[in-house]
Amino acid sequence: MEPNQPAQVAKESSKAPTGIAGFDEITRGGLPRARTTLLVGGPGSGKTIMALQFLAHGARDCKEPGIFVAFEESSRRIEANAESFGWGLADLLRKKELFFLDAQPKSDLVQAGDFDLGGMLAALEAQAQAMRARRIVFDALDVVLALLPDPAAKRREIYRLHEWLLARELTGIITAKAGGDENSVVIQQPFGFMQFMVDCAVILDHSVALGVSYRNLRVQKYRGSGFDENESPFLIGNGGLVVDVARTRVHVHPKVSNERVPSGVERLDTMLGGGYYRGASILVTGYSGTAKTTLSGAFAGAACQRGEHTLFVSFDSDCNEVIRNLASVGIGLDRYVKSGCLRMISARSIAGSAESYLVRIKTEAEEHGARCLVIDPVSTWYKSSNDTTAQSVADRLIDWSKGEGITLVCTSLLDEMSNRTESGSPLQISTLADTWIHLSYLVQAGERNRGLSIVKSRGTAHSNQVRELILSDAGVTLADTYTAGGEVLMGTLRWEKERAERVASEAAEAAAKLKRVKLDAEEAELKVRMKSLETELVAKQVEKALLVRSTQSHEGELSRGRTQMKELRGDDETIAGGKASQP
Template sequence: MNRKRIAPQPQGLEKMPTGIDGFDEITGGGLPRNRTSLVIGGPGAGKTVFAMQTLVNGARRWNEPGIFVAFEENSRQIIANAASFGWDLETMEKEGRLFILDAHLSADDIKSGMFDLVGMLASIKAKSDEMGAKRIVFDSIDVLLTFLNDPVTERQEIYRLHEWLAQEGPTGIITIRLAGDNLLLSQHYGFIQFMADCVILLRHYLIERVSLRDLRVVKYRGSKFEENEFPLIIDSKGIDVTSFRSKETKGKVSNERVSSGIERLDTMLNGGFFRGSSVLITGAPGTAKSTLCAAFAEAACRRAEKTIYISFDESADELVRNMSSVNIHLAPHIESGVLYIYSENTESRSSEEHLMRIKKLISEQEPRCLVIDPLSVMIRAGGRISALGVAKELLGLTNANLITTVLSSLVEGGESMVETSGIAISTVTDTWLDLSFVAQGGERNRALSIIKSRGTRHSNQVRELILSDQGVTLTDVYTARGEVLMGSLRWARIRAEALEKELTRAEIERKRIDLELADAETLARMETLKRQLEAQRAELALLIAQQKVQEEAWSVGQKDLGEMRDADKEF
């Protein structure tokens, strides 16, 4: 039974997992086994839930039965509420894996003289042996101390409890409630702290009406532990702790390109986004951030890549309906299970809580692509971690798992330098696309520009984003005389130019035809002249021939006449 006296092994003492992942991570395995841990916190900080969850997890996952000694009236209430965490305590009790001792001590009980806890501890010991308990919770010891109401008795009984735990084996968890937010422990608690091998501090407070909790390990004998404060949330499954450990963001690198879902954008990005990279889409309301997100998601689903779409603005149904109007059809992918849309309207959640939910989703669904639309809702929720911290943590996770991530962020007029607008976040994302409205000639048109894209030669030209029932397309904008034209103006300008060109072309054509005509005319005239020339030459030749004949005829005639007249030669 004297397991506690065993010297710690060189690797460190044995740890008992609580089953609260983040906590086991922080402490390198859980609470010190067979020793006593203290959980200290104000009202509502989650002490009882933490303790009960450790028992439930122990019984369920590691077959380690547990005993819950409930001094506080409130802890009985939490037992009653346990069903909401999915803990069926009644069944566990029937199966002998859990025993809840209602040890509610009433201040109204009449006291006469000295008393002690010897009997109770004997009873619990018997129960513990009977069921083979490995874990035991005393919730909460301050109620007991208030009840004892005598400094000597208090100290004596705390000693007794501690000794009992040290001797009897089960790993002990003792909770202590602190009034208010004061973390300075009274002398008593200092004494209790000294006896415990592990001390955990829980806090609950409000920042800007957002409820926040955190957890800090103050002490852990014989073990290394993370000393920082870690956000803690209580949700439908109980407590969750996020171990925001300052991991080196040495991510994985992939040269594979992933389509953005818009052909022209892929071309501009020299083939698309890098696998596992992060993309930030900023823009004013209505600049089609969601549409770009959905186009990316649809393309991913077409490649049969598991995709999570986290929508804070719209419900899944709204999103599906709205996107179908621009020829982006998400419904079939939801049915086939490739696409998982998680939508939530969560004004009152803290950033950390959101982050934890997303982490959970990622580990449950193992997506290859992730969309958060918009991230700004999440980081505006409040919390101690800066917007940048949330983004870094998130992107560190997605990058490590090679999840290509698209984040949208709302930028409202005049707010562009505020941290939450996404501008700061852009420093940790790989690609930054900015959407804006360009107002001209009485209309507003959407413009897309790639502000940056790490490791990618990309077009730095502004493109016009056109949404139609045919889908999403990007078009060149008209740039001329130093101005960028879009929409109807662009159309008008292009029309005007086309018309002008058409006119010029027609004019040239006409001239060409004219010239050809003139040419033909000249040629024809030349032909005529040639013919005339030939005719004239022929006539001339004939004339010459006639002349010759005539000359001959004349000379022959004279001689004949002379002979006929026998003319004397002396005429």
């Protein structure tokens, strides 16, 4: 790496940064230093603003004084028009870090004989030396060149100007008007050769399609440097030009996070296996009134409760209306707006094409330091642009949010009248979204109830159930799933089933309790009977023992009595036995 460092430093120092967000990234550092750049565009394309922003940035931030030569508008008008951008031109002019030269031909000018730019360039050289200027802009050069009699004279003066810039090593910009139809940007002849002469050529385009304004720029050539060749949208914001380079930027794999962030609905987090992934893109689709805004508002409230800066962009309602409506379902966002943690933007402050929406949203998110972003609904872009442009912008929004590690929640409105299904979202960003939540209506028993299902959620073992979404003063929650005959029950039917199950449970519990009492009584009765039988058994056993002893005693008495009787009667056996026993 070390041997390449000097070349890298030299490459960076050969470019003059413009200070235009995105453009310096497209050109790998800015315009070619000490060389000439041509800006070509039609009316309202932003040529003068871009050139003036280049000068202001150089004088203010790069310590490179600049000169602005105005061939079309007076310097006073240009300064007044640029005041809203906050560049501090008046202060730069007072410090002599910036100089305006009025070179507009007078309207009543009567040309007599030939003229050239030599006198003006001599005056400019003295001014440049006095203020040590490093940058210079010739705005609307075609206006003064139109006074020359023939193409040869015009070509001669253009070469004179170009050689003068190179000899003084000034970083120059020449602006010129574009001609042709609105589908092509071609510099007016006979000045077309300027595109071949300069070192860098930038084409600005301003067009209108379906009543929507589009601004795009493209670097046509850049000698000695790589650059992004694709067309990039831009807008003129509060600070000047802002260029969207997400479409042309080399893709960088975003950092993948395993951290989970709450959705704002506890039971939805359970269905998702713990919530959304940090930096993921979440799409919420549904018909009007299915609580898409409520679900995204719950996410914004949970993010702010964690202390994470959040940007909420609403295209359907005014911000105050959104805050009021969400408060009715227990989602209080006003305190977060007051604390500065939540920034809310309504569609009334963002107007134009889908490209304009994207650039402004990115600018607001970066200024706010947002870690979470809500766009409600993103399908508005489909109405403001053609299908291809809107789809491209939505795709770039997801790529950008992933690259920045921003958790993105977008809602998309489905049209009930167009018979679209959950897969028929106007913007097919569902293929790029990490989590897709679909909200729907279920009509049962004369009621319309909201249902929520998770179509997909990458990397999570999510639920496949359709749950009823319940909105109340206490907040947002999901009801338990109840089915009957394979059909999901919601609303009154669910309530009736809950009540029936509760009554049946209570009846079963009472019956079981009564059965236990009966069994206890029977058990006690059996125990008493068993005790009585045991006592009776003992008595019988005693009686039997007495009977046995009595019988044995009686038999003994009878045997002794018979023996005595025999002895008294002189029984021969007894006498013989007696005699035999004598000695």
